[in-house]
Amino acid sequence: MGINQDQVSKVMKYRWVVFVILALAYFFVYFHRVSTSVVASDIMSTFGVGAASIGLLGSAYFYAYTAMQLPSGILTDIWGVKKTAGVFTLLAALGAILTGVASSFTMVLLGRVLIGIGVGMVYIPVMKVLAIWFKKNEFASMSGVLLAVGNIGALSAAGPLAMMAAFFGDWQKVFLMLGIFSVLLAIGIFTLVKEKPEDMGCPSIAEIEAQEKGENYVAPKGVSKVPMGEALRQTFSAGMKFWPISIWFFFMYGSLMVYQGLWGGPFLRDVLGWDNATSAGILSLIAVGMIFGCPIAGYLSDKVLKSRKKVLIAGTAVYIVLWGVIWSQAGNITSTTAYILIHFLFGFFGGFFVVSYAQVKEWFPASIVGTSTGAYNIFPFLGGAIFMTITGKMMEVPSGTTASVAQYKSVWLLMFACMIFAFLCLLVSKEKGSEEAAVPVKVTDINEASASTQRYR
Numbered sequence: 001m002g003i004n005q006d007q008v009s010k011v012m013k014y015r016w017v018v019f020v021i022l023a024l025a026y027f028f029v030y031f032h033r034v035s036t037s038v039v040a041s042d043i044m045s046t047f048g049v050g051a052a053s054i055g056l057l058g059s060a061y062f063y064a065y066t067a068m069q070l071p072s073g074i075l076t077d078i079w080g081v082k083k084t085a086g087v088f089t090l091l092a093a094l095g096a097i098l099t100g101v102a103s104s105f106t107m108v109l110l111g112r113v114l115i116g117i118g119v120g121m122v123y124i125p126v127m128k129v130l131a132i133w134f135k136k137n138e139f140a141s142m143s144g145v146l147l148a149v150g151n152i153g154a155l156s157a158a159g160p161l162a163m164m165a166a167f168f169g170d171w172q173k174v175f176l177m178l179g180i181f182s183v184l185l186a187i188g189i190f191t192l193v194k195e196k197p198e199d200m201g202c203p204s205i206a207e208i209e210a211q212e213k214g215e216n217y218v219a220p221k222g223v224s225k226v227p228m229g230e231a232l233r234q235t236f237s238a239g240m241k242f243w244p245i246s247i248w249f250f251f252m253y254g255s256l257m258v259y260q261g262l263w264g265g266p267f268l269r270d271v272l273g274w275d276n277a278t279s280a281g282i283l284s285l286i287a288v289g290m291i292f293g294c295p296i297a298g299y300l301s302d303k304v305l306k307s308r309k310k311v312l313i314a315g316t317a318v319y320i321v322l323w324g325v326i327w328s329q330a331g332n333i334t335s336t337t338a339y340i341l342i343h344f345l346f347g348f349f350g351g352f353f354v355v356s357y358a359q360v361k362e363w364f365p366a367s368i369v370g371t372s373t374g375a376y377n378i379f380p381f382l383g384g385a386i387f388m389t390i391t392g393k394m395m396e397v398p399s400g401t402t403a404s405v406a407q408y409k410s411v412w413l414l415m416f417a418c419m420i421f422a423f424l425c426l427l428v429s430k431e432k433g434s435e436e437a438a439v440p441v442k443v444t445d446i447n448e449a450s451a452s453t454q455r456y457r
Helices: 005-047 053-069 070-080 083-102 105-119 123-133 138-160 160-168 171-192 205-212 226-237 243-270 276-304 311-329 336-361 368-376 380-393 404-429 446-455
Strands: none
Touching: 005 083, 005 105, 005 123, 005 138, 005 160, 005 171, 005 205, 005 243, 005 276, 005 336, 053 105, 053 243, 070 083, 070 380, 083 105, 083 123, 083 171, 083 446, 105 160, 123 138, 123 311, 123 336, 123 368, 123 446, 138 160, 138 276, 138 336, 160 171, 160 276, 226 336, 226 368, 243 276, 243 311, 243 336, 243 380, 243 404, 276 311, 276 336, 311 336, 311 368, 311 404, 336 368, 368 380, 368 446
């Protein structure tokens, strides 16, 4: 018997409601991620702190975000998408409000930690939504769309945040308003998000896909949730399927955040003498590049090359070349046009990292997709946290002075060298071929064994 086409239509429409409300939450993940770079000078002026403190503030987000990745995957698998994303969006709102009313740098730091914890629980729930509400051959493309939305958030932080702070005459008022809006967003998550199509009495995406292919769909039965310890064991023992690409992501995203999230803006001001507005505008082109690069990378992976690894290799190669230019030509290039092109391409090819989530996801069954993705997501943000801390020390200067070109070049050289090593890790990573099976789930009886093939995606 065929499935009801009205129900299919309902699923195909409502999945966009679920995606849009959670994508809006993800918008603020990126907004907060790069906001420190934009208001760094204002924070230093308001609270009388130096570069090391700003480096600590920038890294605080990433340490908190990193710490929440495994809990995010586990809670998403146990609590579900709605509760996980809704509760922690409220916590991020509290952090933004605290930042908005802070009377000391310590309060701002605490607010930053709360923001990092809160927004750190958004991405994995959205990835699970993509796995549950969208088809397998839509996953990389939709991941690219999601990252594009996030980078619109980064773009909003790079330019509009500076303009809003100037308009209100107080950068803290902007964070107070962000906190209030985030409370409303959390209410929207609790109200509108559905865990899966079946919650509306509709067929699952797997069932819809089976019908489109003319196949008989057999619903899995007798499959219990994989215990947390077993899910973690399967993930971290996956060897070359998991570790090389995770190490690549550590360096890839860490280097990206060192520039976009912390020192890119100060470099343009200190070395080139550009004002805040010009620097923010140039820096925002990284986000613009990602807005285009992320969905294009997903499309190339899903529809054109039908490969994750090939897309990642191409994007990483160009990204390394751009780091080489940024390092070797620091202080030599003064043309605004040149920096426009460099920053756009830096974001465009840097955004190809989005495809890596599909490469990792395909090695694991849907029953542990939250845990495995959460484990993978530890590495980029740990990279951001560690490199922000290290470079904060490298960039420290006496009060009242600015960093030298040589200091910036030292940071850029470190990132260039790290990316060469990361590229080697990427080359030896394993991509799942059509003939290869996902990491097997431990089953305890014959019913689970017979059903397990239905849950592999």
